[in-house]
Amino acid sequence: MKEIWQVTQETKTLPKLNNPLLIEGLPGIGNVGKIATDFLVEEFKAKKLYSFFSYKFPHSVFVNEDNLVEMPKVEIYYKKFNGNKRDLLLLVGDIQPIDEESCYTFCDEILKIAKHYKCSEVITTGGIGLQEMPEKPKVYCTSNDKDLFKEYIKKGMLVEKNIFGVVGPIVGVSGVLLGLGKKRNVKGVALLAETFGHPMYLGIKGAKEILKVIEKKFKFGIDIKKMSKEITEVEKELLKKTKEWMSEIKSSQAGAEGKKKEVSYIG
Template identity: 30%
Template sequence: MEPVEIRYLADESSDGPAILVGGLPGIGQVGKVAVDHILNELEAEKVAEIHSVYFPPQVVSRPDGTCRLVSNEVWRYRSPTSTYLFLIGDCQSVSPEGHYALAECYLDCAERYGVKRVFTLGGYGVGHLVDDPRVLSTVTHPHLRTVVEEAGGSFEPEEPGSGIIGAAGLIIALGGRRGMEGICLMGETSGYLIDPKSAAAVLRVFCRLTDLGISRDRLQGRAEDMEQALEQVREFERVRQNDELSYIG
């Protein structure tokens, strides 16, 4: 097995400008939930499968009882004006070297389809529950900033202070070295749980930047379920706190 293996399952044709959209697992699973949701709403086809020794040595079970090696995948969708390539999957690299090698692999695939613009969707962990998550952004070219701001993305020079770690930032930065425009959209998230609310916020900004009219209904339904679960947690904490106070008192 090669360190990074990509297997193409379809031709490399694309209609109109080609756009890569990455949504890999990460904090709050924000990017993964957003892109998984898009693929549930669209009729896309799988065009590539990626395996790597930099992925964890892991298999995942399918509902029919079979298993498969962890992998990432690229799915293609042709909108009226563009061709979208969605990068989704099970994992990021477990080592720094692997992160670089895999990002280059994703970009090789993007070049095959003539991609000129790359989006990466992800989460930005703030360590506390967020009622109305902002979508923090970073881009590869200054002129993209206005475009993203008009779509509702925020740029906070002080955040994220320590840089963006992982595939979302790396893919657009390495893509920039190949001449691709890159936009990274990160929804604020507590990071404690899967966060569909943050994913919906990211998706709203993302859709305004493309011609994809993705309904967020199902995602918002999932966000509401998660909110109810969280509300129960909060209620439980309030009760326990009161009990403790009355005990002390």
């Protein structure tokens, strides 16, 4: 029987990291977490450390800008700051595991890597899907450790205190990584930002709010203004489509009962 996950080391020698923080950002609602973590990889010119392959990947490939096919990617990058800052491990990718077993085994592999580098803290990221586009997305937090949770909801941390009743189960890597992390003595939080729950919508504003929280706590030197410029450019393209989507949604809901801001979350 083949192993579910094939993990390939992408560097000749493994780096020595200083108390690294692992940040996960795989696709989900609005791709909020993916956008935020991909931005960190680009912003810090992070280096590829590991790549993952599985026969349980979705049975599809992507067509790139050169009109050629590419396999879906899941990778870990690292960034050394060579100073007083904590180093970073960044989990990014095009897909998430598609079934329960592969999700759990994948999270186990990630936690093995985290433990190898003596990583004691994980941040998972994602979106909370709303039926309307939020002007200023709120960021909610949950954790597998009470004391760590308190650190994130301190005054000035830009995080909402009460997530209970706002989201249902956190499905996927964003949730399971925290659940298994508790069993493996790896503390973690999930930072979930509000976003418009349309499948074609990009939650860049939500991603920006998550990065603000991370920068507020760790002071990595994230250029939030750079992301603001990107938001402005993308918003111009999305504004017309978003108005059309909202119009369609309101029309389809005419005469129907329901909560205006019903939310859902899939990590």
